[in-house]
Each structure stands twice: as C-alpha cells, then as structure tokens.
Amino acid sequence: MIKTLYFFLFVTFFSLGMWACTSKDLKYKNFTSGQFQELIKDTNIQLVDVRTVAEFSEGHIPGSLNINVKDEERFPLAVDELLDKEKPVAVYCRSGRRSRTAAEFLIKKGFKKVYNLDKGILNWIEEGREVEK
Secondary structure, three states, X not given: OHHHHHXXXXXXXXXXXXXXXXXXXXXXXXXXXXXXXXXXXXXXXXEEEOOOHHHHHHOEOOOOEEOOOOOOOHHHHHHHXXXXXXXXXXXXXXXXXXXXXXXXXXXXXXXXXXXXXXXXXXXXXXXXXXXXX
C-alpha cells in the first residue's frame, strides 16, 4: 500500500513537472524575413538592431535603433531609457543568435510583444531586402 502511494506521488509530480516544462512557450515569436518586413511596416513597432556599433554602421534595416546586447552594462539601461514596454519590439542581429538572447531579456523585463528576425540580417540581405548605411 505504501509503495503504491509513493509510486502514485512520484508519477503525479513527475507528470506535473514534465507538463510545466512543455507548456512554456518561447513568449517571443520568430519571423522569417518576409514576415518581419511586413511586421515592421507597423509604425508602432520599435525596431532594434542588437549588434555592435561597427556592425550597425556597415548596414542595418532602415528605421532601426542600435542597442548592443553584448554591452552588459549599457544594454539594460538603454532598454529602460529608450524602449516602451507597452509597444511591440522587433529585434534582429547578424544571424539570429544574439537577438534571441535580447528577446528573452525583453520578455523577462515585462515587454509583452517581442518579435525576432530568424536567421538575422544575413538572411535579410540574402533575400534582397533593403539596408541602409
């Protein structure tokens, strides 16, 4: 009887743990470059390039703001100073890796709508989309 109770409790808690892990979604959305291009037509979108200043100056999506996610001191301060939590944010980087980090950070900071350019500006350029210097 006791073994059955322990087994039942183990299975219950294990199942709940697994459910909790699988029920979490990313909370930010990955967009292809085509979807991202349509998304940023919305003038309410805050478009953020999270690459370095040097990378940004080599070419960026028109209308984007540069906030380097790798600058661990300045990035959180710039987010607080320059971005509105109530407005959607679209982030991108070179290949999509740093922007995913930035998107996760923004979600933790309380931003409600965060969008990531999957495969980054490299894919954006590869598909012939506009950049400015």
